[in-house]
Amino acid sequence: DIQMTQSPSSLSASVGDRVTITCRASQSISSYLNWYQQKPGKAPKHLIYDASSLQSGVPSRFSGSGSGTDFTLTISSLQPEDFATYFCQQGYSTPWTFGQGTKVEIK
Amino acid sequence: QVQLQQWGAGLLKPSETLSLTCAVYGGSFSGYFWSWIRQAPEKGLEWIGEINHSGSTTYNPSLKSRVTISIDTSKNQFSLTLNSVTAADTALYYCAKLGSSIWGQGTMVTVSS
Numbered sequence: 001d002i003q004m005t006q007s008p009s010s011l012s013a014s015v016g017d018r019v020t021i022t023c024r025a026s027q028s029i030s031s032y033l034n035w036y037q038q039k040p041g042k043a044p045k046h047l048i049y050d051a052s053s054l055q056s057g058v059p060s061r062f063s064g065s066g067s068g069t070d071f072t073l074t075i076s077s078l079q080p081e082d083f084a085t086y087f088c089q090q091g092y093s094t095p096w097t098f099g100q101g102t103k104v105e106i107k
Numbered sequence: 108q109v110q111l112q113q114w115g116a117g118l119l120k121p122s123e124t125l126s127l128t129c130a131v132y133g134g135s136f137s138g139y140f141w142s143w144i145r146q147a148p149e150k151g152l153e154w155i156g157e158i159n160h161s162g163s164t165t166y167n168p169s170l171k172s173r174v175t176i177s178i179d180t181s182k183n184q185f186s187l188t189l190n191s192v193t194a195a196d197t198a199l200y201y202c203a204k205l206g207s208s209i210w211g212q213g214t215m216v217t218v219s220s
Contacts, residue, residue, distance in 0.1 A: 001168075034206055043201055043210035044152070055208070087152060091206060095167040096142075098152040 002026050002090050006099035012107040019075040021102045023088035028068045032091040035064055035073045038101075039084045047086075048073065078104070109134030113202045113211035115187075119218050125189040129202030129211050136160055136183040142205045143176060143187045145198040153198075157205070158185055192218045 003026035013019050023033065031051040036044035046055050048064040051071055061076045075082055083106055088099040115127035129141070137160035145153050156166035158176045166174050175188040189196060197218050203210040 043203070043213055044208075046206065046208040049206055089152070089205070094154075094165050095169070096154040096205060098154070100151045 001095055002029060002093060002097050004088055004090055004097050004099040006086075006088060006102050008102060009100065010103040010105060012105045013078050014107045015078055015080055017078045017107075019078050019082075019104060021073045021086055021104075023066075023071040023073070023099050025069045025071075025090055025092075029090045029092035031067045033064070033066070033071050034089045034091060035062075036087045036089065037082075037084045038087065044087065049091075075104075109204070109209050111202050111204075111209060111211040113200075113214055115200075115214055115216075117215055117217060119192050119216065120220055121193050121218060122191055123218075125192050125196065125200075125216055126186065127200055127202070127214055127216075128184055128186045131183040131185075136180065139204055140165075141178075141185050142203050144201045144203055144205075145196075146201070147195075147198040150198075154205070155187065155189075155200075192216075194218050 005024045007022050033051040035048040038044040047058050047062050051066050052064045063074045065072050085101045085103045087101050110132045111129050113129040140157040140159050142157040143155040156176050158164045158178050164176050173190045178185045199213045199215050201210050201213050
Protein backbone atom coordinates (compact mmCIF):
# COMPACT_ATOMS: atom_id res chain seq x y z
CA ASP A 1 0.00 0.00 0.00
CA ILE A 2 1.09 3.57 -0.62
CA GLN A 3 1.39 5.44 2.67
CA MET A 4 0.41 9.09 2.71
CA THR A 5 1.91 11.26 5.45
CA GLN A 6 0.67 14.75 6.13
CA SER A 7 2.33 17.47 8.14
CA PRO A 8 1.62 19.12 10.38
CA SER A 9 -1.16 17.12 12.02
CA SER A 10 -2.63 20.38 13.28
CA LEU A 11 -1.92 24.08 13.09
CA SER A 12 -3.26 27.30 14.53
CA ALA A 13 -3.63 30.28 12.26
CA SER A 14 -5.39 33.60 12.04
CA VAL A 15 -7.77 34.92 9.43
CA GLY A 16 -5.71 36.31 6.58
CA ASP A 17 -2.72 34.03 7.18
CA ARG A 18 -1.09 32.01 4.44
CA VAL A 19 -1.30 28.32 5.32
CA THR A 20 0.66 25.46 3.82
CA ILE A 21 -0.01 21.75 4.36
CA THR A 22 2.34 19.07 3.12
CA CYS A 23 1.56 15.54 1.96
CA ARG A 24 4.25 12.96 1.24
CA ALA A 25 3.73 9.65 -0.52
CA SER A 26 5.79 6.56 0.29
CA GLN A 27 6.45 6.11 -3.44
CA SER A 28 5.96 8.15 -6.55
CA ILE A 29 2.33 8.76 -7.42
CA SER A 30 2.99 11.08 -10.38
CA SER A 31 0.32 13.79 -10.02
CA TYR A 32 -2.52 11.51 -8.92
CA LEU A 33 -3.28 13.41 -5.77
CA ASN A 34 -6.56 14.76 -4.41
CA TRP A 35 -7.15 17.19 -1.56
CA TYR A 36 -10.34 17.29 0.53
CA GLN A 37 -11.72 19.59 3.21
CA GLN A 38 -13.86 18.15 6.00
CA LYS A 39 -15.85 20.08 8.57
CA PRO A 40 -17.26 18.47 11.74
CA GLY A 41 -20.26 16.28 11.04
CA LYS A 42 -19.95 16.70 7.28
CA ALA A 43 -18.71 14.56 4.42
CA PRO A 44 -15.44 15.62 2.81
CA LYS A 45 -15.52 18.26 0.11
CA HIS A 46 -13.24 17.79 -2.88
CA LEU A 47 -10.91 20.75 -3.44
CA ILE A 48 -8.13 19.76 -5.82
CA TYR A 49 -7.46 16.92 -8.25
CA ASP A 50 -4.37 15.91 -10.19
CA ALA A 51 -2.30 17.69 -7.54
CA SER A 52 -2.93 21.21 -8.81
CA SER A 53 -6.30 21.43 -10.60
CA LEU A 54 -8.99 23.30 -8.72
CA GLN A 55 -12.38 21.61 -8.51
CA SER A 56 -15.18 23.74 -9.95
CA GLY A 57 -16.57 26.19 -7.42
CA VAL A 58 -13.58 26.07 -5.08
CA PRO A 59 -12.23 29.53 -4.21
CA SER A 60 -9.00 30.53 -5.92
CA ARG A 61 -7.27 31.10 -2.57
CA PHE A 62 -6.80 27.31 -2.53
CA SER A 63 -3.96 25.94 -4.62
CA GLY A 64 -2.04 22.71 -4.91
CA SER A 65 1.37 21.81 -6.17
CA GLY A 66 3.83 18.96 -6.40
CA SER A 67 4.44 15.70 -8.19
CA GLY A 68 6.16 12.43 -7.48
CA THR A 69 6.19 12.08 -3.72
CA ASP A 70 5.87 15.61 -2.32
CA PHE A 71 2.76 17.73 -2.49
CA THR A 72 1.49 20.95 -0.97
CA LEU A 73 -1.91 22.50 -0.35
CA THR A 74 -1.78 26.26 0.15
CA ILE A 75 -4.49 28.61 1.35
CA SER A 76 -3.29 32.07 0.38
CA SER A 77 -5.45 34.05 2.80
CA LEU A 78 -7.26 32.01 5.43
CA GLN A 79 -10.96 32.77 5.78
CA PRO A 80 -13.27 31.91 8.70
CA GLU A 81 -14.96 29.18 6.69
CA ASP A 82 -11.62 27.48 6.02
CA PHE A 83 -11.17 26.22 9.57
CA ALA A 84 -11.52 22.49 9.01
CA THR A 85 -9.54 19.28 8.58
CA TYR A 86 -7.74 18.68 5.29
CA PHE A 87 -6.89 15.27 3.81
CA CYS A 88 -4.79 14.22 0.87
CA GLN A 89 -5.60 11.03 -1.07
CA GLN A 90 -3.54 9.22 -3.69
CA GLY A 91 -5.25 8.06 -6.85
CA TYR A 92 -2.27 6.21 -8.31
CA SER A 93 -2.95 2.64 -7.24
CA THR A 94 -5.40 0.68 -5.15
CA PRO A 95 -5.96 0.51 -2.29
CA TRP A 96 -6.62 4.23 -2.48
CA THR A 97 -5.14 5.75 0.68
CA PHE A 98 -5.52 8.97 2.60
CA GLY A 99 -3.26 11.09 4.73
CA GLN A 100 -4.12 11.21 8.42
CA GLY A 101 -5.43 14.75 8.16
CA THR A 102 -4.36 18.26 9.13
CA LYS A 103 -6.65 20.19 11.44
CA VAL A 104 -6.58 23.94 10.86
CA GLU A 105 -7.70 25.76 14.00
CA ILE A 106 -8.27 29.37 14.93
CA LYS A 107 -5.39 31.06 16.69
CA GLN B 108 -26.59 17.25 -9.75
CA VAL B 109 -25.75 13.77 -8.50
CA GLN B 110 -26.64 13.03 -4.89
CA LEU B 111 -26.08 9.92 -2.77
CA GLN B 112 -28.48 8.72 -0.11
CA GLN B 113 -27.35 5.90 2.14
CA TRP B 114 -29.01 3.80 4.81
CA GLY B 115 -28.52 0.73 6.97
CA ALA B 116 -28.37 -0.56 10.53
CA GLY B 117 -26.37 1.56 12.93
CA LEU B 118 -25.97 -0.75 15.93
CA LEU B 119 -24.52 -4.24 15.66
CA LYS B 120 -23.24 -6.90 18.02
CA PRO B 121 -19.84 -8.52 17.54
CA SER B 122 -19.84 -11.24 14.86
CA GLU B 123 -22.91 -9.79 13.12
CA THR B 124 -22.99 -8.56 9.52
CA LEU B 125 -22.91 -4.90 8.57
CA SER B 126 -25.15 -4.02 5.65
CA LEU B 127 -25.43 -0.58 4.04
CA THR B 128 -26.99 0.59 0.78
CA CYS B 129 -26.39 3.75 -1.23
CA ALA B 130 -28.71 5.15 -3.89
CA VAL B 131 -27.51 7.41 -6.69
CA TYR B 132 -29.91 10.16 -7.70
CA GLY B 133 -29.87 12.83 -10.36
CA GLY B 134 -27.17 11.70 -12.71
CA SER B 135 -25.37 8.98 -14.54
CA PHE B 136 -24.76 5.76 -12.65
CA SER B 137 -22.67 4.06 -15.30
CA GLY B 138 -19.16 4.98 -16.28
CA TYR B 139 -17.93 5.55 -12.76
CA PHE B 140 -16.55 3.64 -9.81
CA TRP B 141 -18.54 3.94 -6.58
CA SER B 142 -16.72 3.57 -3.30
CA TRP B 143 -17.30 2.81 0.35
CA ILE B 144 -15.09 4.65 2.82
CA ARG B 145 -15.08 4.64 6.60
CA GLN B 146 -13.79 6.94 9.32
CA ALA B 147 -13.27 5.63 12.83
CA PRO B 148 -13.89 8.15 15.65
CA GLU B 149 -11.18 10.80 15.70
CA LYS B 150 -9.33 8.89 12.97
CA GLY B 151 -8.61 9.33 9.30
CA LEU B 152 -10.33 7.96 6.23
CA GLU B 153 -10.03 4.32 5.13
CA TRP B 154 -11.09 3.19 1.67
CA ILE B 155 -13.03 -0.09 1.84
CA GLY B 156 -13.59 -0.86 -1.83
CA GLU B 157 -15.35 0.12 -5.04
CA ILE B 158 -17.62 -1.15 -7.77
CA ASN B 159 -18.62 -0.02 -11.24
CA HIS B 160 -21.88 -0.44 -13.14
CA SER B 161 -20.63 -3.70 -14.66
CA GLY B 162 -20.10 -5.15 -11.20
CA SER B 163 -16.32 -5.04 -11.34
CA THR B 164 -15.00 -4.70 -7.79
CA THR B 165 -11.75 -3.85 -6.04
CA TYR B 166 -11.35 -4.24 -2.30
CA ASN B 167 -8.87 -3.03 0.27
CA PRO B 168 -6.73 -6.09 1.08
CA SER B 169 -7.01 -5.23 4.77
CA LEU B 170 -10.75 -6.01 4.64
CA LYS B 171 -11.05 -8.18 1.55
CA SER B 172 -11.82 -11.43 3.37
CA ARG B 173 -14.90 -9.90 5.02
CA VAL B 174 -16.21 -7.43 2.42
CA THR B 175 -18.65 -7.71 -0.45
CA ILE B 176 -19.76 -4.75 -2.55
CA SER B 177 -22.66 -5.38 -4.91
CA ILE B 178 -24.71 -3.33 -7.34
CA ASP B 179 -28.30 -3.13 -8.50
CA THR B 180 -28.30 -1.18 -11.74
CA SER B 181 -32.09 -1.33 -12.05
CA LYS B 182 -32.34 0.80 -8.90
CA ASN B 183 -29.10 2.81 -9.27
CA GLN B 184 -27.96 1.42 -5.94
CA PHE B 185 -24.85 -0.23 -4.57
CA SER B 186 -24.39 -2.00 -1.26
CA LEU B 187 -21.75 -2.90 1.30
CA THR B 188 -21.67 -6.08 3.35
CA LEU B 189 -19.02 -6.57 6.04
CA ASN B 190 -19.03 -9.89 7.87
CA SER B 191 -17.98 -10.80 11.40
CA VAL B 192 -17.80 -7.26 12.70
CA THR B 193 -15.87 -6.33 15.84
CA ALA B 194 -15.50 -3.15 17.86
CA ALA B 195 -12.69 -2.17 15.48
CA ASP B 196 -15.32 -1.78 12.74
CA THR B 197 -17.07 1.00 14.67
CA ALA B 198 -16.92 3.98 12.33
CA LEU B 199 -18.78 6.49 10.21
CA TYR B 200 -19.35 4.82 6.84
CA TYR B 201 -19.67 6.83 3.64
CA CYS B 202 -20.58 5.93 0.10
CA ALA B 203 -18.85 8.20 -2.39
CA LYS B 204 -17.54 8.85 -5.84
CA LEU B 205 -13.88 9.37 -5.00
CA GLY B 206 -12.22 12.35 -6.58
CA SER B 207 -15.40 14.39 -6.25
CA SER B 208 -17.64 15.96 -3.64
CA ILE B 209 -20.31 13.37 -4.34
CA TRP B 210 -20.56 11.66 -0.96
CA GLY B 211 -23.42 10.23 1.03
CA GLN B 212 -24.44 11.74 4.32
CA GLY B 213 -22.66 9.04 6.30
CA THR B 214 -23.97 6.28 8.55
CA MET B 215 -22.54 5.82 12.03
CA VAL B 216 -22.11 2.12 12.72
CA THR B 217 -21.40 1.06 16.30
CA VAL B 218 -20.39 -2.48 17.21
CA SER B 219 -21.04 -3.25 20.85
CA SER B 220 -22.18 -6.21 22.88
